[in-house]
Amino acid sequence: MTQVSTPSAAPVPPAPPAAAPPSQPRLGLLGWLRFSWRQLTSMRTALVLLLLLALGAVPGSTFPQRSLDATRTARWIEDHPTAGPWLDRLGFFEVYASPWFSAIYLLLFISLIGCVIPRTRILLHQLRATPPRTPKRLERLPAHVAVEVDGEAEEVLEGARKALRAKRYRVHSHGPGTLSAEKGYAKEAGNLLFHLALIGVIVGVASGYLFGWRGDVILPVGQTFANTLIRYDTFSPGPWVDPSALAPYTLRLDEMEATFESRIQSKGQFGAARDFVASTTFTPADGSPSRAEEITVNGPLETGGGTVFLLGNGYAPKITVRDGSGTVVYSEATPFLTVDNLYKSTGAIKVQGPKGDLGFSGFFLPTGIIDDQGPRSVFPDALDPALALTVFEGRIFTSSAPQSVYSLDTTGLTQLTSAGGDPLRIWLKLGQTYELPGGRGSITFDSLDRYAGFSIRADPGKTLTLVSSLLSLAGLVASLVIRRRRVFVRVTDTGPRRLVTVGGLGQGDDDGITDELADVVARLAPEPAS
Amino acid sequence: MPNTSLAGYANLAVYSAMAVLTLATLAYAVFLARWVPARGETVASVAPESELVPAYAGTSTAYTGGSGDAGADQPAVAAAAEVTAPAEPLGARKAAGIGLSLTWLATLLLAVGVGLRGWSVQRWPLGNMHEFATFGSLAVLAVFAFWARRRDLRWLGIFVVAPVLLVLGLAITVWYTEAAELVPSLKSVWLVIHVTVATISVALFGIGFALACLSLVRDRLATSGRPAWMTRVPGGAALEKLAYSLHIIAFPLWTFTLIAGAIWARQAWGSYWNWDPKEVWTFVIWAVYAAYLHARATTGVSRRTATWIAIAGFLCIVINYAVVNVWFVGQHSYSGIS
Numbered sequence: 070m071t072q073v074s075t076p077s078a079a080p081v082p083p084a085p086p087a088a089a090p091p092s093q094p095r096l097g098l099l100g101w102l103r104f105s106w107r108q109l110t111s112m113r114t115a116l117v118l119l120l121l122l123a124l125g126a127v128p129g130s131t132f133p134q135r136s137l138d139a140t141r142t143a144r145w146i147e148d149h150p151t152a153g154p155w156l157d158r159l160g161f162f163e164v165y166a167s168p169w170f171s172a173i174y175l176l177l178f179i180s181l182i183g184c185v186i187p188r189t190r191i192l193l194h195q196l197r198a199t200p201p202r203t204p205k206r207l208e209r210l211p212a213h214v215a216v217e218v219d220g221e222a223e224e225v226l227e228g229a230r231k232a233l234r235a236k237r238y239r240v241h242s243h244g245p246g247t248l249s250a251e252k253g254y255a256k257e258a259g260n261l262l263f264h265l266a267l268i269g270v271i272v273g274v275a276s277g278y279l280f281g282w283r284g285d286v287i288l289p290v291g292q293t294f295a296n297t298l299i300r301y302d303t304f305s306p307g308p309w310v311d312p313s314a315l316a317p318y319t320l321r322l323d324e325m326e327a328t329f330e331s332r333i334q335s336k337g338q339f340g341a342a343r344d345f346v347a348s349t350t351f352t353p354a355d356g357s358p359s360r361a362e363e364i365t366v367n368g369p370l371e372t373g374g375g376t377v378f379l380l381g382n383g384y385a386p387k388i389t390v391r392d393g394s395g396t397v398v399y400s401e402a403t404p405f406l407t408v409d410n411l412y413k414s415t416g417a418i419k420v421q422g423p424k425g426d427l428g429f430s431g432f433f434l435p436t437g438i439i440d441d442q443g444p445r446s447v448f449p450d451a452l453d454p455a456l457a458l459t460v461f462e463g464r465i466f467t468s469s470a471p472q473s474v475y476s477l478d479t480t481g482l483t484q485l486t487s488a489g490g491d492p493l494r495i496w497l498k499l500g501q502t503y504e505l506p507g508g509r510g511s512i513t514f515d516s517l518d519r520y521a522g523f524s525i526r527a528d529p530g531k532t533l534t535l536v537s538s539l540l541s542l543a544g545l546v547a548s549l550v551i552r553r554r555r556v557f558v559r560v561t562d563t564g565p566r567r568l569v570t571v572g573g574l575g576q577g578d579d580d581g582i583t584d585e586l587a588d589v590v591a592r593l594a595p596e597p598a599s
Numbered sequence: 600m601p602n603t604s605l606a607g608y609a610n611l612a613v614y615s616a617m618a619v620l621t622l623a624t625l626a627y628a629v630f631l632a633r634w635v636p637a638r639g640e641t642v643a644s645v646a647p648e649s650e651l652v653p654a655y656a657g658t659s660t661a662y663t664g665g666s667g668d669a670g671a672d673q674p675a676v677a678a679a680a681e682v683t684a685p686a687e688p689l690g691a692r693k694a695a696g697i698g699l700s701l702t703w704l705a706t707l708l709l710a711v712g713v714g715l716r717g718w719s720v721q722r723w724p725l726g727n728m729h730e731f732a733t734f735g736s737l738a739v740l741a742v743f744a745f746w747a748r749r750r751d752l753r754w755l756g757i758f759v760v761a762p763v764l765l766v767l768g769l770a771i772t773v774w775y776t777e778a779a780e781l782v783p784s785l786k787s788v789w790l791v792i793h794v795t796v797a798t799i800s801v802a803l804f805g806i807g808f809a810l811a812c813l814s815l816v817r818d819r820l821a822t823s824g825r826p827a828w829m830t831r832v833p834g835g836a837a838l839e840k841l842a843y844s845l846h847i848i849a850f851p852l853w854t855f856t857l858i859a860g861a862i863w864a865r866q867a868w869g870s871y872w873n874w875d876p877k878e879v880w881t882f883v884i885w886a887v888y889a890a891y892l893h894a895r896a897t898t899g900v901s902r903r904t905a906t907w908i909a910i911a912g913f914l915c916i917v918i919n920y921a922v923v924n925v926w927f928v929g930q931h932s933y934s935g936i937s
Contacts, residue, residue: 112897113900116890116893119886119889120890120908123882123887127879129879134874136874137873137874138928283869330780335777337776338777341782342782343781343783344783344786367784367867369866369869376869378868526870528865531865534861535861538858538861539858542854545850
């Protein structure tokens with residue numbers, strides 16, 4: 070009743086008590102759950118999650134990842150004392166295992182399942198149901214054609230039915246003089262397959278993590294590897310793996326061949342690796358006879374209990390250490406770990422003696438020089454091999470804590486010095502011997518062997534992952550290529566002739582539907598009527 | 600041992616292609632300049648089939664059978680278009696013709712370049728950044744040249760040819776790598792499968808990117824209404840559809856790249872997925888383009904938003920190529936640049 074058109078003098082009427090807001094139903098717990106589920110499974114949410122997934126994956130490429138390179142990660146954190154620990158807490162060095170990244174992809178997959186299940190139900194229903202009734206006014210459809218033809222109505226309709234069937238439509242007549250046809254169910258089926266197969270990929274990846282294992286071993290030429298846990302340098306089993314159940318095969322490294330670029334002098338090419346071939350003798354676990362096997366970088370060896378990959382190689386100089394009386398106390402091919410592309414390698418020689426231990430630590434250089442950058446290698450092949458070592462004495466193994474074979478823990482050791490008081494530096498070429506000061510003995514660089522770095526891995530999930538991803542690709546192609554179309558036909562009398570009206574409805578942008586209708590009509594009236 | 604004289608001829612072919620592409624760029628620029636509608640002239644844009652057909656179908660309820668070919672009514676439509684837009688200037692037509700012929704010539708020269716490079720190193724010529732860029736440029740030119748035979752794409756010419764010229768310039772200078780044998784991990788049949796498909800996919804995404812950008816600009820221009828050559832190219836919606844049609848070819852190819860890469864990674868590195876930076880970015884690109892296709896299928900998300908996602912996708916490709924290859928530490932460090 071309040072006339073507000075004259076706002077001037079009229080006394081403001083008292084506000085109606087409790088201007089009752091439109092009463093909304095209370096959601097309640099179930100309601101909220103249903104609401105959240107609807108939101109989570111909406112296409113919009115999936116879109117946002119997909120973009121978040123892309124965004125969330127990026128830090129894993131910009132920051133060093135602990136699982137890939139723990140040393141580089143530790144160094145990064147050390148170099149950035151403020152940001153480092155915080156980023157570490159937020160999971161930036163373990164992105165793909167971090168709670169937030171996991172949350173994104175888990176939500177995405179829940180959303181995917183919640184979206185795909187109802188759609189599958191609808192598709193199954195549609196596959197059983199008949200195409201919908203012919204609309205009253207076909208000329209309102211986005212594409213439509215009308216044509217006059219001769220013949221009885223039934224005949225014409227039959228012709229249309231045949232034409233549509235020939236174009237692989239499902240045809241149904243809901244009433245006299247009309248046809249409803251639909252095709253392209255495989256588009257939706259492909260789309261669903263794409264999404265469902267992605268679940269297969271995730272399951273495959275997860276089972277690979279749970280049941281897979283990997284182990285690394287460094288094997289110098291001439292030595293034999295027996296596939297037992299104790300022989301691995303590192304072994305990382307999945308949570309559900311029984312490491313004692315390894316297949317007992319053996320692998321002997323007969324020769325390790327490495328070729329490097331020496332003819333092209335340009336930067337980036339000179340010294341580049343060209344070929345790595347590990348010639349081995351493989352004795353299968355099932356007792357069948359030994360056979361020669363070549364393992365190359367792109368040619369792993371399937372053993373039946375894990376696959377052997379050639380992932381690295383390097384040098385194992387044979388070093389002999391004698392004590393003051395000339396007795397040999399150490400004589401082994403000692404693998405040095407390769408640290409750069411020119412095969413500068415680090416390693417350690419640990420000699421335990423009754424009076425005290427001797428520890429040598431330093432570099433092996435296949436083509437070694439010493440300049441202002443210190444000892445370094447200028448070519449990866451063994452053209453002029455050299456060892457650059459420093460020496461320590463004392464007790465090496467003071468506790469039972471495991472030590473790396475390739476580095477010397479110098480705590481509790483004293484470094485030997487030269488007469489001038491500088492640390493003692495040994496530079497040994499192939500075949501040379503160095504006499505340690507104070508009658509401590511000598512060290513000899515006897516000969517040089519190569520080693521192969523094998524990684525032995527098993528991933529029971531990989532077949533599922535591969536098959537799922539290929540199915541996913543097939544589904545994707547089907548969903549993008551196939552068109553879902555509905556075509557309706559109505560035949561009416563127009564004097565002596567029949568008027569056939571054909572209407573078509575495509576899903577999404579379907580520019581080809583007009584051609585499709587024209588084609589149907591052409592099959593109906595093969596001779597030009599004009 | 601790579602044959603250095605053959606590699607020299609390969610570079611010569613690339614340089615020649617670049618010279619030809621420079622001329623093609625000029626020709627396409629002249630075409631666009633001559634194509635600008637005169638002041639006050641009513642403009643009818645190039646009619647791609649996608650825009651024409653619905654209109655034609657709507658008005659032809661009295662369509663009487665006939666050959667059943669959609670092109671049957673074409674002359675009438677062409678005549679109708681001529682009423683609103685006078686025949687385009689002869690100069691424009693000539694320039695575009697020259698541009699197209701030069702594009703073909705450049706494509707052939709580049710094909711010779713890639714072939715000679717492959718011959719000189721006795722392997723598939725996709726082993727370093729120089730070779731990826733050259734092969735990718737060839738793919739872009741070939742896709743464009745063949746596509747331009749099927750529909751009027753003269754207005755797109757400069758937006759394909761000029762970026763290709765830029766990429767070739769980088770390929771022969773910054774990214775140049777001497778003809779050489781490959782490192783052991785690249786010696787595999789998967790190099791041919793994985794890298795070739797990836798390069799073709801990137802080429803398609805690249806042309807799609809050009810179309811996506813044009814569609815956004817064209818949309819803006821439709822509201823400003825100033826006379827420009829832009830008003831002659833197909834409408835924003837039609838351009839967007841063209842972009843989409845390329846993306847839906849490129850996306851499955853990229854998915855295949857991802858799968859083939861995983862198979863190869865397992866063969867060469869022992870594990871099919873290592874979260875190596877290059878793998879991460881390949882995945883990021885896949886997710887962004889998946890989001891694009893998803894956005895385009897979502898009601899309530901505008902085509903414009905979807906197009907922006909596609910543009911973000913191509914920027915990720917550029918990062919993946921120009922930044923990740925060179926600067927990021929990973930197993931894919933094959934750029935040959937040090």
